Amino acid sequence: MPKFEPDARLVADSYPVTELPLCQLRLMDDARFPWLVLIPRRLNVSEVFELDASAQQQLWREATAVGRAMLGALGGDKLNIASLGNVVAQLHVHVIVRRREDAAWPAPVWGHGQAEAYDLDGLADMRARILAEVEGLDLASGQ
Amino acid sequence: MPKFEPDARLVADSYPVTELPLCQLRLMDDARFPWLVLIPRRLNVSEVFELDASAQQQLWREATAVGRAMLGALGGDKLNIASLGNVVAQLHVHVIVRRREDAAWPAPVWGHGQAEAYDLDGLADMRARILAEVEGLDLASGQ
Numbered sequence: 001m002p003k004f005e006p007d008a009r010l011v012a013d014s015y016p017v018t019e020l021p022l023c024q025l026r027l028m029d030d031a032r033f034p035w036l037v038l039i040p041r042r043l044n045v046s047e048v049f050e051l052d053a054s055a056q057q058q059l060w061r062e063a064t065a066v067g068r069a070m071l072g073a074l075g076g077d078k079l080n081i082a083s084l085g086n087v088v089a090q091l092h093v094h095v096i097v098r099r100r101e102d103a104a105w106p107a108p109v110w111g112h113g114q115a116e117a118y119d120l121d122g123l124a125d126m127r128a129r130i131l132a133e134v135e136g137l138d139l140a141s142g143q
Numbered sequence: 144m145p146k147f148e149p150d151a152r153l154v155a156d157s158y159p160v161t162e163l164p165l166c167q168l169r170l171m172d173d174a175r176f177p178w179l180v181l182i183p184r185r186l187n188v189s190e191v192f193e194l195d196a197s198a199q200q201q202l203w204r205e206a207t208a209v210g211r212a213m214l215g216a217l218g219g220d221k222l223n224i225a226s227l228g229n230v231v232a233q234l235h236v237h238v239i240v241r242r243r244e245d246a247a248w249p250a251p252v253w254g255h256g257q258a259e260a261y262d263l264d265g266l267a268d269m270r271a272r273i274l275a276e277v278e279g280l281d282l283a284s285g286q
Contacts (some may be wrong), residue, residue: 022231036249047211047214047221047222048203048207048210048219048222048224049207049208049210049211049222056203056204056207057200057203059203060191060199060200060203061199062201064191064192065192067191067192068190068192071190075270077191078189078226078227078228078229078232079190079192079225079226079228080225080228081191081192081225081226082223082224082225082226082227083222083223083224083225084221084223084225084251085221085223086221086223086248086249086251087249089221096164098229105229105232106229107229107254108225108227108229108251108253108254110251111250111251111252
């Protein structure tokens with residue numbers, strides 16, 4: 001039976017953080033923004049509407065709850081939540097904590113300048129903060 | 144009691160189309176893209192997580208269903224669904240039918256070039272197509 005694998009371009013641009021009930025949670029390798037990506041562990045799904053109704057709810061529940069927790073933990077001015085997929089067809093949802101002083105504000109982050117890779121300490125710190133926040137969430141759904 | 148009003152900048156950039164159970168559905172005045180905006184009729188809400196859980200579900204249900212219907216009706220290659228709000232704080236969700244040959248592909252549409260206003264025939268045609276699609280949707284929720 002084919003197994004879920006994140007798209008190779010998402011793997012190249014991001015680090016795995018943890019597994020949520022529905023989604024693999026990854027951190028984009030761009031220290032300019034706290035930028036997470038949630039990928040439902042489903043095969044051959046490109047659009048949200050291709051998930052069944054309960055998985056659609058779970059996807060948005062996970063994205064919204066993780067975003068809320070990260071905004072609270074890190075501080076910030078606005079959440080950006082988006083399913084685009086014009087480049088990588090595998091369904092994924094971006095969750096980004098935006099700040100008025102960040103590198104792209106008020107523009108969206110996509111295609112804005114060059115990513116700044118995390119150093120190892122910065123990556124470990126951000127990963128630990130995300131894990132601490134996600135652990136406190138109630139995301140159970142039976143998915 | 145204060146009444147819901149769409150933000151003045153959204154009013155300036157878009158046309159009202161219809162009222163969904165939760166959201167006012169508007170069409171952005173940019174004929175380059177079939178670009179809808181859904182605004183929950185709630186006061187003083189900026190983030191999705193500020194809605195109660197059932198309204199959150201309803202918001203995504205409306206955005207996903209309207210997007211699916213428009214993608215089917217108009218043809219296209221990808222839906223973009225996004226809650227950004229870096230410029231207009233009032234909570235709103237963008238639903239855009241993207242095509243590989245459109246003016247911004249594969250980049251996001253925000254901030255890309257200059258909007259091309261609809262002429263009256265084009266506007267009437269697009270509005271009629273949206274209404275025809277939305278009428279067929281089951282979006283009831285008790286919201």
